[in-house]
Amino acid sequence: MKKWNRIIIGLILLAIVGFIGWSVIAAGRQNNTQKVTAAKVTQQNITATITTTGTVTATRTANLTGSGLVTAVNVKVGDKVSAGQILATYNQTTNLTAPFGGTVTAVNIASGQADTAQATGKAAITVADLSDLRVQLNLTKSEAAQVKVQQAVHLTYLNHTYTGDVAEVDPTATTTTSATGASTPTLGAQVAFDRQPQGLVPGFDIDVTITVDQANNAVTIPQEAITYDRNNQPLVYRIVKGKARRTTVTTGLQSATRIAVTKGLRPGETVILSPSNQLHDGSAVTTQ
Template structure:
């Protein structure tokens, strides 16, 4: 009987100890802190840009059209010509003369043969100013809404960067000839200064300045996240706890985003907030 009593007492002690351990662990998990990285909201200049790719084309091109039989052809592709230089003559007495100085880039006629280039949708002779280039862009729908004439741009090609600006934007889009179809809007970016050792036909990367805000309150983009209503939020750190804050955002650069409302200068925000972070979570900074 005594052994039974002692056994029951020992079993009770084990159960009480297990319950106490569970309660102790459960209580400590509630007080666990989450390690975070943070950054400070601060005033800065923020510039939003659009990066796209275009094609280098001659700044000026002249298409010469003829008709009849060609009696004399004085140029070939690659020849440099001067303004008013006679390039070809026809049996009708018609002459094709250069209206500008440049380089002959196409010759679609032959001496002693009838000029059929117009019927083929081509010019008889094409002259281009290859010394002065510009960049032809084909903008998508979303890009077209952001790009406007006179915006500054940086053109990157041939291992060099050149300053320029948007000088033309088409009023309507045209159907794309790509496999995916769709439509694109044409725009042109010109160089501030004549580029060296660039060639028409090659591609060029273009970074266009869309907008700039001076002395704006901004945070790193990685501090921004969204709630289940797709509203922009951040987690602000105060007294070792986080507080979920809805914010109103503005323009953004590749690293920072402007905060229009919701935060004050000097506020500490969580970077790349983890999924287990909740409003009121206790945190410690790494």
């Protein structure tokens, strides 16, 4: 009887030791499991854009100049004028006339005084056609490489939005010098509105988003899923049966938030977002 008691006690102790050992192993495994944030690989249209700032301008602006004694000024800033209308008279014989219908936007002469506007680098009178507005862009080298005529444009001014397209791109760049003396080459371009806007003020800035490329039914992932190896090659970590699987990918078009993957992933797979340095191929993971 005592022998059986010893056997039973031994079996109980063995079971306890086994349970404790299993618990320790399980706890270790659980502690080694990394919590990650993940997202599904999706198939969708993706659009690449560039965002910049433009200046609202009148398509037609005439800077009129004269010389001599001004004997009459017939307009003031804000006046609407028609083509051929006499705006000012010099020495009672020479007239400044409007070359087209528009709005007087500047008057830098006065009746009874000599015209000194040109000597100060100004026009005597400026007329602009405010019924035909465009947006002037000054593109950087990287932006200019992507922008082409007829690309779609989305514009935002205060709480108003407009649509248009790239109407013109200059053939050559110009260089401007900042107050600090730095020279920056830019390429000029113009955006035409689909419908002429109301309430826009020439000279003010407007936010511009240009669609430079797009792909339909592309395999895409969030940008934060992409990381890079030592050779700067893009890769992701897929989640396969609770394990992180390092996967080299080929990337394509990139939008503001997503990036197209042309090789290495299929729709429906799960990828880890912002993978940590502690994550390796085969790491146990769980999504949070």
